[in-house]
Amino acid sequence: MVRVVTGTALLILLIFGALFYPWLSPFDPLKPDYRARYAAPSGEHLLGTDGLGRDVLTRSLAGGRVSLSIALSASALAVVLGSGLGLAAAAFGGTPELLLTRAFDALLAFPGFLLVLLAVVILGGGSAETVLALGVAGSPLYFRLARSYTRSLLITPYVLAATALGASLPRLLSHHVLPNFLGPILVQAASTATVFLLVEASLSYLGLGVPLPTPSWGNVLQDARAYLTRQPWAALGPGALLALAALALQLLSDGLRDFLDRRTR
């Protein structure tokens, strides 16, 4: 439980910073200030400035806005797409189930990072495109989970009893099947969000994800790579925030898993 609380608190803090940075910081994350280029950390610029004189801390906070919303909405997409189709596939069975299973298996036959990278290039890069690529690439796991849970839940005595009482298929699925595997799916979703956060950062770091000048944790770090040895602080700050956000989500996922395990045991 400690981990769930710590993770949630950290996450709320980061989201707070990302939402309210215009009020927290006197600087504009986009406006260059050529008199203050490559400034070392000081009382004015807590994490220093980058090559265009922009405040690194402000850019890191602003980057969180983009990175966190991409990671969270992409995992939501993966969960909804994967488990929705998994539920439907198991409920209807037959040819549709076979076709869907084959399609998701084909996605799994690609090495994950390469798949997302090529998808982003094909779609043209940008926030919405990254969400789409990540969401689709992440969905097979949820398809498999939802399909196998639904299959085994549909033949449990209480579902059979509900069927005998005349419950319709939609009602069975929404009231008796779905609630019973929502827990494990949520645990998995938190850990998927961790991975997506890191993958989005990697893509933007490579210049393929969120395009400049909009700051995301990845492309702020790409900026910093160019003068890494000259002013390491510009790389350390945003990277630490990114690592902290990933840590928060992972703690949340681990804590929830243990909590659910204890309850079911």
Added chain:
Amino acid sequence: MVNLFLRQLLSFAGTLALVLTLVFIGVRALPGDAASLRGGIEASSEDVAAIRQALGLEAPLWRQYLGYWSGLLRGDLGESIREGRSVSTILVERLPVTLALASLAFFLSIVVGFGFGLAAGLNPNSSTDRFVLGCTTLGLTAPEFWIGFLFILLFAVTVGWFPLIGYPQEAGAGLLSRLHHLALPALTLAIPRSAQLARMARAQLLEERGADYVRTALSKGLGRRGIARHLSANALPPLLPLLALELGGLLTGTIIVEQVFGLPGLGLAILGSISARDYPVVQGVTILAVVIYVSVNWLADLSQLLADPRLRYG
């Protein structure tokens, strides 16, 4: 047994064909026109049309698809637009760097991951266990390229033990010099992967702990070492397919690290070709990566079938 092997082979071939078809479609969906790129900015529209004709881009899609397959079967992956050399030559040149990096990282992550996983899983709820869990959480959540930055700053800039970036390309470069250049990138790659392995090994050991044979062995007075031997012999083989997944994924998982450390492997090749819109090379690297990934996974499944007779039925 022969029957089973044939069925496995058939499903392998089917997956491979499907995936390679997807690659064909994907590469044709990439933005930009190969002909106008090869022609350069000076080319007139007639020139571009001539190049299109020469590259076979005017042919109907099904003919291009057949051509793609006949090329694949002959091992001909086309020609790089940027360099004018055959893609296979480029792959053969780049593969050793990535392979060396991936195998070093794989070896490191197995040693560290299983070491940590065994230490934690054999002593559940001890302080060792908690320490390992903490380490794996940090290892899983630290961004790879950022760890790379930290290593460069710490070990290359501040202490100066390792070279900043790059890789000795000349044939005469010694093994030690190569290892010296690969050490930091391999360590960077190994950190999240060993964390993942440690967690899986630990979970598997904990699961196995509740088995009846462990209770029997305990009641017959078997010592800790004996129990540990039984546990690891039963708990670790199921991790084999996961290892294969890791190994197969490493071949393209090196992209970021190659970029951070400036290693001229497959990762840098595909990144450079993406930004130069040199799609034959993008296609070639993707095909190589996918074929290796699918094959390694298939071999892992097969070896598990051979190792565990229970899986052959049911």
